[in-house]
Amino acid sequence: MTEDAIGVGVAGFWHVHADDYARETEAHAETRLIAAWDDDPGRAREGATRWGVDRAESLDALLAHPGVDAITVTTATVDHTEVISRAIAAGKHVFTEKLLAPTVAESQQLAAAATAKGVTLVVSLPQLTNPVMVAAADLVDRGALGAVTYARVRMAHDGWLAGWLPDRFADPVRAIGGAFTDLGCHPAYLVQRLLGARPETVSAVYTHVTGREVDDNAVVVAAYADGALGVAEASFVTTPGAVAMEVRGTEASLLHGFGRDGLLAKGGRFGEEWVVVPLRPPPPTPFELWVDAMRGRADASADVSAAIDLTRFIVAANTAAATGSRVGFDPEGPS
Incomplete structure (x- = not known):
């Protein structure tokens, strides 16, 4: 120290x-x-x-x-x-x-x-520094998949099956939501990183497996102007826990999870068989970014912008689930 x-x-x-x-x-x-x-x-x-x-x-x-x-x-x-x-x-x-x-x-x-x-303000968005997710986003940015038409990210655990997630997470007022508002943040901001921060519309289905007042099982679909679809999934009732990603493009595809280690690619420049994508060392964690920014060694503005866009996505998803309708993604809200 x-x-x-x-x-x-x-x-x-x-x-x-x-x-x-x-x-x-x-x-x-x-x-x-x-x-x-x-x-x-x-x-x-x-x-x-x-x-x-x-x-x-x-x-x-x-x-x-x-x-x-x-x-x-x-x-x-x-x-x-x-x-x-x-x-x-x-x-x-x-x-x-x-x-x-x-x-x-x-x-x-x-x-x-x-x-x-x-x-310095930093919001913890740790999956943005996961080497697998960093590699996937880099390939998308470089056009290695062609035009991306579909991205699905799932994060799930057994918190309300195994009993380790406190029941205070089921308080709709204190927690302001359920599985998607908490765990679903991660797949939401990853979909935004892969396809864009602001889709045209958002629809959502939330269910209640354990009978609690808030959702414990959720799927959200974001539709983009270019026709791409983003699917973000979250669950507190999955055994074993899961972190999985599927990204499909007009030329190639990426897979992570689903019983597979690392990041796999197939199609286009990657060939006709699934191959392992090399991963780089991880970038600074959100906490490390915070310290670096406090010391004047880094700029945390991109993190804050992503956090605001994430709030916009979660609010839209919760509205869609509550109303049973497809919600337009207002760039100025909803607030």
């Missing part, structure tokens, strides 16, 4: 990734964990004890702690706007779990506030 390490406070242990980000904070040479807060006193006490740091009695106390320069936000999603806006106003850098905020307007306001205050 460097002598001028950035002091980080944990804002909330509501989300299951709170400890993951605390772990990253402790592992990074330029950051150190200083204090923790949660709006639930029991969670706050347990989290602070687990990590051996000061327990702040309130969010104001966390933001006023003399050793805290930045915070990680893993509160309930509904609280993101208030927590992040207060942190920015206090001059603290922010690394937050997705979604950035429940609405597009709030997401845009937070991004603008961070820029105006001169603090």
